[in-house]
Amino acid sequence: MTTSPETVFALIDCNSFYASCERVFRPDLLRTPIVVLSNNDGCVIARSADAKPFVKMGEPYFLVKDTLRKHGVVAFSSNYALYGDMSQRVMTVIESMVPSLEIYSIDEAFAELTGVPGDLDRLGRNLRAQVLRSTGIPVGIGIAGTKTLAKLANHAAKRWQTQSGGVVDLRDPVKRDWVLKKCEVSDVWGIGRRMTAHLREMNILTAWDLSRADPWTLRKTFSVVIEKTARELAGTPCLELDEPDPPKQEICCSRMFGTRLAELAPISEAVATYVMRASEKLRAQGSLCRRMRVSIRTGMFNPDEAKYAKGVVVRLPYPTDDVRLLTRMALEATTQVYRPGFRYSKAEVLLLDLCQRGEYTDDLFAASQPLKDERVMQVLDCINGRWGRGTLRPAAVPAQPEWAMRREMMSRSYTTQVAELWRLG
DSSP states (O other): OOOOOOOOEEEEEETTHHHHHHHHTOGGGTTSOEEEEOGGGOBEEEEOGGGTTTOOTTOBHHHHHHHHHHTTOEEEEOOHHHHHHHHHHHHHHHHTTSSEEEEEETTEEEEEOTTOOSOHHHHHHHHHHHHHHHHSOOEEEEEESSHHHHHHHHHHHHHTHHHHTTEEEOOSHHHHHHHHHHSBGGGSTTOOHHHHHHHHHTTOOBHHHHHHSOHHHHHHHTOHHHHHHHHHHTTOOOOOOOOOOOOOSOEEEEEEEEEEEOSHHHHHHHHHHHHHHHHHHHHHTTEEEEEEEEEEEEOSSOTTSOOOEEEEEEEEEEEEOOHHHHHHHHHHHHHHHOOTTOOEEEEEEEEEEEEETTSOOOOTTOOOOOHHHHHHHHHHHHHHHHHOTTSSOOTTSOSSOTTSOOOTTOOOOTTTOGGGOOOOO
């Protein structure tokens, strides 16, 4: 009689991902503290490890910029195109070296290593070295028998990086118990600030305490999620790799303008730009759209500004992914909702009633998207995929809009724009 192999998971997490992406193309900043800012350069949303002593997460930039400058901290506007592309490169490398992968977020992924022969610690170190060599992004790796323990092992790999070399394997019960006793309960995956306070009232202070708590009491007092967390910390697998997400049923593109807009023309440009981005996501998941909602609004928190918000739902003539048709219908909708005399701060495009090709039935005489339009979209995506987003775009979408979000400190699009490729010499 054969026994099933021991379940093993690995959590691969990029270190200070946004800051690391910036450092890949700025090696002169290798030992310089870095922060990355939110939309319109509003708040600090990412920090390199050496920047953490000088600024808290979420701090408004205008309040701390003098302090950052004093301590030599370099600030970058968020460059999501760069971060998204670098994330894809990291995940591609990882996927080539493990049997199955669940991409958990832009900078971390779970891999299942159950049944993988050989030294898994060595596999982790080879994986870490390969990601660094191929992308320039440093990662930490935690290996354990459950996803929650793998997450905690990853935390330990970063916390004790000098001793661990960036890889921690907690399958050994002695090592697992040592880490559990050294980590506070707030370090456990899924245990937030409020839950930490509740658990401390029960004298559950460390991850070790939580692993030894009675699961049924935790379930009755809190939820089945906390029960599963405790069981996973004790070594009982309760979570598996998630299946790939099904296609989204709605796709939204919404942005704040870099400055208030009063005229219809720039607002229409913004709407056309958001339609282009939403339609790219639509085609990427192979869906068609039957309805679309377009809305605009003013700022809602300034008592001295007049307030207005309005949206309209447009029914498309047939299920489509054609950016040209979507743009034309969206611009007509923008004209309907626009009212002069207001200073607008935001627009939103929401693609609704999505379906997959071949999954819908329509009236025998109803119009359908022409085959030639599908081919045009394929060529459009192929060219933009090779030469960078916006190489081909609707005429209503400007190349460098004046209304765009403030990104005064944004790095170049080193990997997604031919004109901004890294240059040496």
